[in-house]
Amino acid sequence: MTEPLYKTVIGTLIDRIISGELVPGAMLPSEHDLGTELGVSQGTARKALEELERRGIIKRRQGVGSFVAVRTPENAMFQFFRLRNPDGTQAIPDLAEEAVSSRNAAACEAGQLSGAPEKVHEIVRVRTIGGARLIYEKSVVPAVLFPGLDQRAPLPNALYALYQQAFRIAIVRAEESIRAIAADQETASALGCAVSRPVMRVERKAFDIADRCVELRSSFYVTDHHAYGISLS
């Protein structure tokens, strides 16, 4: 056998989560049962579960069990919303405006999104912090993966919780490109600020549990009183 047993177990569990056999919040078989079922020892099953926990796909609690990770509004904010208050605490944004539309994918969007979709949904939102319009973001997702998303307004604050609950798509990781630019006309009017004012532009590619790119997001932040906080390791 070329592939280690525990990697086969990992693949089996991921397949079950993708197929919907294991839904978010569901309890996985215990280490012992999983080993018996798949014909491996408890230790091997355990090694697979440990790696899935490191990747954020499941949660384990001693004495309780292992569970498929649930993307709640809270943890989605904490993990993927990086704007911080001056004291370092998490900034909590409110939703001010929202527009959802359906359109044909641009060539560069189709090239980056999984499945090279023809149709996409676009979600444009303006967010406020303490009443000030500080965030303008445009998200693009393949229509085929998110059927009916354009008829669900108003959308919740945390999109990734919705993605998981309504469309069975769990965002696991993201890649971002950050730059400082001068606000263009569109951004300035959305944020109610002056044209050519410095804003932070973040281009995000979000990947699901199967490592497919399922969302492109372009965000613009006013960072006068808040900063984007990240960790390098």
Add this chain to the structure above:
Amino acid sequence: MTEPLYKTVIGTLIDRIISGELVPGAMLPSEHDLGTELGVSQGTARKALEELERRGIIKRRQGVGSFVAVRTPENAMFQFFRLRNPDGTQAIPDLAEEAVSSRNAAACEAGQLSGAPEKVHEIVRVRTIGGARLIYEKSVVPAVLFPGLDQRAPLPNALYALYQQAFRIAIVRAEESIRAIAADQETASALGCAVSRPVMRVERKAFDIADRCVELRSSFYVTDHHAYGISLS
């Protein structure tokens, strides 16, 4: 015993690296020898070594051995220098100007740096990419941890490799706050750009293997043709 054995082993190994008993590049005892020496089994020693590898403190190679990680100019760039070319490849900066000075620590610096140092060294540098002045950075380190740093000019491109080789301080992780601001007079003249032009400002706190904050760095980037690339997971 309240603390698991393998965590004790981790602490022992980290202490040996901090003390200089294990220098960068040195080979650690094999799993078997380490277990015998510390009175634990090979499996327990292995669990400790696996976690140290996950934390980037050591490197392991099957059939060869385990080695204390070496901070080379290449991997320091790759891990902590996040500016990327438009095609996503790593941008490689050159050094244009450099000034090293020694001064008293400001209150906010002493409060953040490990040991609340009175004296600090300040390294101010301008970097270029393809000949264009795109990066202006100011690093502040405690003088007591970096004796004689101010007499070492010219400094190498990758400071963190120098920190490890010359001062036995290994930067393991960093926290950054990012914002888009208008360039002030000082930054604009350093970068040779217009005042109030949008630039990206990155405030970094760098931590060593003992999780002490040993460097504060304030960087300013011109991001017209390059972007700051990060991963969220």
Add this chain to the structure above:
DNA sequence: CTGCGTCAGTCTTGTATAAGAATTCTCCTA
């Protein structure tokens, strides 16, 4: 005698397995 390739030996980490300890929750009982 020298140079080179091969192959066995040995040292290393990687993988698989198992048993007992610690933790958590449930449920029964006083």
Add this chain to the structure above:
DNA sequence: TAGGAGAATTCTTATACAAGACTGACGCAG
């Protein structure tokens, strides 16, 4: 209602074997 026994789970530790990698001895050709 409080407390304790019990069952279920993960966590810790231990051991055996497999796989990869370097070393050195050996043999053979030049």
